[in-house]
Amino acid sequence: MTDTTTSTSKTVNTVLGPVPAHELGVVAVHEALLSVVPGAEYAYDITIDRAEIFEILAQKLTDFREHGGKTIVDSTGMFHGRDLKLYEALSRSTGVHIVASTGMGPEEMLGGYFLTPQTNPPTPWPAEKFAGLFAQEATEGMVVPRLERRGAAGMVTVTATRDGMTATDESLFRGAARTALATGIPASIRFGKDALVELEIVLDEKLPADRVLVGGLDRRDAVAAGAPLKVAERGAYVALDHIGLEDDDAYVNDRERATLVLDLVKAGHGGRILLSSNAIGVAKGQLGHDVAYSYVASTFIPLLKSLGLSDADARRILVDNPRDLLTVR
Amino acid sequence: MSKVNTVLGTIPAEELGFVAIHEHIGYGMPGSELDTKWWKTPEQRYEETVPKLRQFHEYGGGTFVDATGICNGRDVDYYKSLSAKTGVHIVACTGFVGGDTALPHFARATVDYLSRQFIHEITVGIGGTGAKAGIIKVGVSRGGRMTELDKRIYRAAARAAAATGVPILTHLAIDPEPAVAIFNEEGLPLDRVLFGHVDDGVNAPITPDTWIVQQGGRLGFDTFGYETELTDPPFWARPRKDRMDHFLRFVQGGQVDRVLASADANCSPLGWPGVKGHTVNYIFEVLIPDLRNNGVDEETITRIFVDNPADFLSIRN
Numbered sequence: 283m284t285d286t287t288t289s290t291s292k293t294v295n296t297v298l299g300p301v302p303a304h305e306l307g308v309v310a311v312h313e314a315l316l317s318v319v320p321g322a323e324y325a326y327d328i329t330i331d332r333a334e335i336f337e338i339l340a341q342k343l344t345d346f347r348e349h350g351g352k353t354i355v356d357s358t359g360m361f362h363g364r365d366l367k368l369y370e371a372l373s374r375s376t377g378v379h380i381v382a383s384t385g386m387g388p389e390e391m392l393g394g395y396f397l398t399p400q401t402n403p404p405t406p407w408p409a410e411k412f413a414g415l416f417a418q419e420a421t422e423g424m425v426v427p428r429l430e431r432r433g434a435a436g437m438v439t440v441t442a443t444r445d446g447m448t449a450t451d452e453s454l455f456r457g458a459a460r461t462a463l464a465t466g467i468p469a470s471i472r473f474g475k476d477a478l479v480e481l482e483i484v485l486d487e488k489l490p491a492d493r494v495l496v497g498g499l500d501r502r503d504a505v506a507a508g509a510p511l512k513v514a515e516r517g518a519y520v521a522l523d524h525i526g527l528e529d530d531d532a533y534v535n536d537r538e539r540a541t542l543v544l545d546l547v548k549a550g551h552g553g554r555i556l557l558s559s560n561a562i563g564v565a566k567g568q569l570g571h572d573v574a575y576s577y578v579a580s581t582f583i584p585l586l587k588s589l590g591l592s593d594a595d596a597r598r599i600l601v602d603n604p605r606d607l608l609t610v611r
Numbered sequence: 612m613s614k615v616n617t618v619l620g621t622i623p624a625e626e627l628g629f630v631a632i633h634e635h636i637g638y639g640m641p642g643s644e645l646d647t648k649w650w651k652t653p654e655q656r657y658e659e660t661v662p663k664l665r666q667f668h669e670y671g672g673g674t675f676v677d678a679t680g681i682c683n684g685r686d687v688d689y690y691k692s693l694s695a696k697t698g699v700h701i702v703a704c705t706g707f708v709g710g711d712t713a714l715p716h717f718a719r720a721t722v723d724y725l726s727r728q729f730i731h732e733i734t735v736g737i738g739g740t741g742a743k744a745g746i747i748k749v750g751v752s753r754g755g756r757m758t759e760l761d762k763r764i765y766r767a768a769a770r771a772a773a774a775t776g777v778p779i780l781t782h783l784a785i786d787p788e789p790a791v792a793i794f795n796e797e798g799l800p801l802d803r804v805l806f807g808h809v810d811d812g813v814n815a816p817i818t819p820d821t822w823i824v825q826q827g828g829r830l831g832f833d834t835f836g837y838e839t840e841l842t843d844p845p846f847w848a849r850p851r852k853d854r855m856d857h858f859l860r861f862v863q864g865g866q867v868d869r870v871l872a873s874a875d876a877n878c879s880p881l882g883w884p885g886v887k888g889h890t891v892n893y894i895f896e897v898l899i900p901d902l903r904n905n906g907v908d909e910e911t912i913t914r915i916f917v918d919n920p921a922d923f924l925s926i927r928n
């Protein structure tokens with residue numbers, strides 16, 4: 283399952299090592315396996331039962347595989363419950379490729395080490411320090427805190443504050459862009475207030491737009507502002523990544539998402555669309571978001587096809603686009 | 612009988628002996644565990660830590676109070692092994708060094724939730740270790756003023772202290788008016804609170820130490836050894852004589868029962884370089900000889916390091 287490939291072949295970083303890009307198959311590009319709010323692991327009323335978590339995640343990944351899914355990206359970054367040894371065991375046992383991510387954000391979710399370091403004054407980390415931390419995870423391997431490095435990160439993911447980017451959020455975005463440039467893994471940005479403005483921050487670092495995924499573009503405010511089309515025109519990937527979320531006023535519903543997809547395809551941007559659910563396999567310290575990882579393939583794609591999406595475009599969206607994005611350059 | 616929670620169980624206060632009231636086995640800001648630059652092997656950690664604790668024990672040290680908050684690398688199973696193998700009692704804390712060291716799960720929590728977290732760690736145990744916290748840590752975030760989150764943590768700590776009888780130890784005593792107001796509102800006697808770091812180089816000039824004593828609080832002269840005489844002093848260092856003069860004003864001014872002293876050293880720092888050569892044993896090697904040279908008698912030294920800590924640490928209910 284994990285090929286040792288020559289340095290010239292195109293590969294994707296998974297938790298079990300580099301995998302030839304053509305093996306990825308159907309990819310869920312913005313999902314969460316185990317998602318733990320930082321600090322919840324110390325809470326008196328929260329138990330983290332690894333055997334139970336494994337069982338739940340294995341069942342969900344198996345369901346994903348049974349609906350044609352072959353690769354899942356845990357896009358929670360390095361400080362939100364990422365558990366590499368668990369993911370390695372899950373990948374081995376279910377046969378689903380698991381791509382884990384480095385990165386952090388927004389500022390509120392960071393540890394004090396990055397925000398109020400033991401210096402005088404306590405200057406928050408600048409972009410180059412985040413770039414160093416993230417890039418090492420993509421080249422030398424992701425960390426198991428204070429213990430060891432494991433496989434290399436396959437994506438760097440950062441998030442901005444909903445009310446608007448803070449200075450540290452901007453450092454995270456620039457650090458992620460530099461990481462992507464230096465290591466060849468893609469950058470995922472979850473925008474806070476304004477997708478276009480925040481996309482420009484990473485592009486300002488000279489990162490080619492086709493190395494960037496912009497998440498959350500099925501947010502109602504972004505759709506109203508025409509952001510999905512504008513992001514595609516700019517050349518970045520448009521992630522409609524809350525597929526299956528039907529009861530949240532902040533997001534459009536699946537019917538509206540379908541219209542967006544078809545409009546983007548019609549406008550010639552079929553090569554820039556990514557679909558995912560931001561499902562949470564197991565949530566600790568937060569509300570779950572219990573959508574099946576297979577929901578896009580099993581439910582949303584049939585809806586799109588019934589509305590006229592071609593098989594070729596469906597395949598492009600589920601297989602080709604995420605493969606091109608995730609392939610290490 | 613007066614009792615104190617240590618990591619190896621609840622013990623009579625009479626067994627505490629000589630106490631270092633504010634120390635760290637190892638401290639790191641939350642998130643530092645992600646940065647390999649600070650990583651050390653377990654061999655190295657034990658090598659850096661065990662000799663210091665054994666030396667402390669040989670000098671006559673009885674109890675080491677670890678003031679490392681919940682998200683700062685507190686590692687109670689490790690403390691249990693250190694205590695068992697060196698014979699030093701270790702008291703672990705619940706609580707947070709300051710709002711800026713509380714991770715999001717706690718930063719978002721209510722006063723009620725935080726107090727339940729603290730009470731659970733004091734009365735049931737910390738995580739799955741079975742060890743109960745013997746003290747509650749709170750503190751002022753970087754910036755010099757108490758933040759809204761700092762205040763929430765202080766209030767939760769006050770409730771937990773009132774409910775369990777375990778005392779509170781603060782990181783910094785600057786901006787103490789809101790803290791004192793919270794403790795009063797929650798009905799916590801102020802002699803259950805040690806206002807720490809009144810002596811550090813940055814904060815001593817802006818800490819209203821006399822006012823704190825007048826309110827009934829205790830003062831922690833607990834950064835002894837972080838002095839400008841070091842080859843590479845940290846930014847909070849202070850000239851040795853200034854600190855001693857400051858301490859003596861209280862010790863020799865009729866307030867000896869209101870002070871506690873310690874070195875705030877890291878045996879093996881977790882997320883910062885530490886200060887080379889500075890250990891808990893500064894207390895025996897430098898501080899106590901200095902006190903004697905300044906005419907402080909043995910009975911007073913015993914009050915500072917044995918009687919006051921026993922009175923403070925004893926669970927009061």
Ligand SMILES: [Zn+2]
Pocket residue numbers: 633634635678875
């Ligand atoms: Zn301390």
